Amino acid sequence: MKRIKSTPRPDWKEKIASQGLVFSTTVMPDGSEIEYWHEGAYYEFDPREVDMLEEVTEELHGMCIEAARYLATGAMGNIGISPGAMKLAAGSLARSEPGIYGRFDFAYDGVNPPKMLEYNADTPTGLIEASIAQWYWLQDVKPHKDQWNGIHEALVRAWTKQRGGLDRARLHVAHTEVEESGEDWMTAAYMLDVANQAGWETVGMNISDIGWNSRTKRFVDLDENVISTIFKLYPWELMMKEEFGRNILDWPVMTRWLEPAWKMFLSNKALLAALWHLYPEHPNLLPSFLDSPNGMAEWVAKPLHGREGDNIRIHAEGVELEQPGNYGSEGWCYQAWSPLPNFxxxxxxxxxxVVDGESVGVGIRESDGYITDYYCRFVPNIIDAPAPDLSRT
Structure with missing residues (x-):
């Protein structure tokens, strides 16, 4: 893997906005602005690297399913969620309720084995830039090269599979309006698009607009239509604290939720400790433990429900960092310190x-420091190989 400097397209900002990446400009705490989308460079992979990374990703996905089963037994405690939520997630896993997608975060320098940092398989964002914006960048800048990116096609296939051949199947897609950058809204809009391409009749809505019909024991939308299948871009651990979350606990199979409740296990940092317990010394894992560093001299403390680098603490030689945030009361996972590569x-x-269990592409975020937070930047990728004969709608 190499990082190669590149000349940005003169109209890049207009192009990414037209492709749905409307949240590229980030306001810093001092009021200055930085751009999340960065095409002043790109990362180049060797085809053999991509084959290896795909294999590692799919192996780890399978391992995570086993780790979720272990967490469902309660062997590692309540992992920061209520007994009712644990029971709901365990039942969802036992029923093998299907999911759509997830995103591993890896540290990889092109030389040493990639190390898993975490897995968000409940509410991962970053789809627009990884699936769409960097693909069109490739067509403009490196049209004769390939890219590790089959995300769009895989999502259409996955939604087609979920439709199960039914005509006029209706899918509700919900996101929280509290998120102000526009990222959640555009991610939900993209899911509406791929589901439409897969033949679904779709309805977009806010999480706060989900209603409950106490007579029929069904969730409904603003038009009182029954919500049978819903994609929700809202964390399960927060849903379980909402009033309508109690209705899910009482009537767990009346609505098909995507992502399903068992994804609570995969987006919880306790997953890291469960993986290390089940697969100690695995070359793609870092030692990880709940509640304490367990004798490790250098470590990263991660809140079990943390996102975007919030509340992460690093304790290592010459490095003492602590990010602000509102997480941590739910518990902590301590992961061995493995600094990000430096290009x-x-x-x-x-x-x-990962889409439907298959490794389908990569999105690369980079930062100036050790923690990938709100002020990181997205950098496109290419594969050092000829472009396949593909088209995209």
């Missing part, structure tokens, strides 16, 4: 996308 002062994290 001339740029520290990338590989977001390896």
């Amino acid at each position: 001339d002062g740029n520290h990338p994290v590989l977001g390896a996308w």
Whole structure:
């Protein structure tokens, strides 16, 4: 893997906005602005690297399913969720309720084995830039090269599979309006698009607009239509604290939720400790433990429900960092310190996308420091191989 400097397209900002990436400009705490989308460079993979990374991603996905089963037994405690939520997630897993997608975060330098940092398989974002914006960048800048990116096609296939051949199947897609950057709204809009391409009749809505019909024991939308299948871009651990979450506990199979309740296990940092317990010394895992560093001299403390780097603490030689945030009361996972690779002062994290259990592409975010947070930047990728004969709608 190499990081190669590149000349940005003169109209890049207009192009990514037209493709749905409307949340590229980030306001810093001092009021200055930085751009999330960064095409002043790109990362180049060797085809053999991509084959290896795909294999690792799919192996780890399977391992995570086993780790979820272990967490469902309660062997590692309540992992920051209520007994009712644990029971709901365990039942969902036992029923093998299907999911759509997830995103691994890896540290990888192109030389040493990739190390899993975490897995968000409940509410991962970053789809627009990984699936659409960087694909069109490739067509403009490197049209004769390939890219590790089959995300869009895989999502259409996955939604087609979920429809099960039914005509006029209706899918509700909900996101929270509290998120102000526009990222959640555009991610939900993209899911509406791929589901439409897969033949669904779709309805977009806010999470707060989900209603409950106490007579029929069904969730309904603003038009009183029954919500039979819903994709929700809202964390399960928060849903379980909402009033309508209690209705899910009482009537767990009346609505098909995507992602399903068992994804609570995969997006909880306790997953890291469960993986290390089940697969100690695995070359793609880092030692991880709940509640304490367990004798590790250098470690990263991660809140079980944390997101975007909030509340992460690093304790290592010459490095003492603590990010602000509102997480931590739910408990902590301590993961061995493994600094991100350094490409001339740029520290990338590989977001390896999984759709329906298959490794389908990557989105690379990089930062100036050790923690990938709200102020990171997205950098496109290419594969050093000829472009396949593909088209995309």
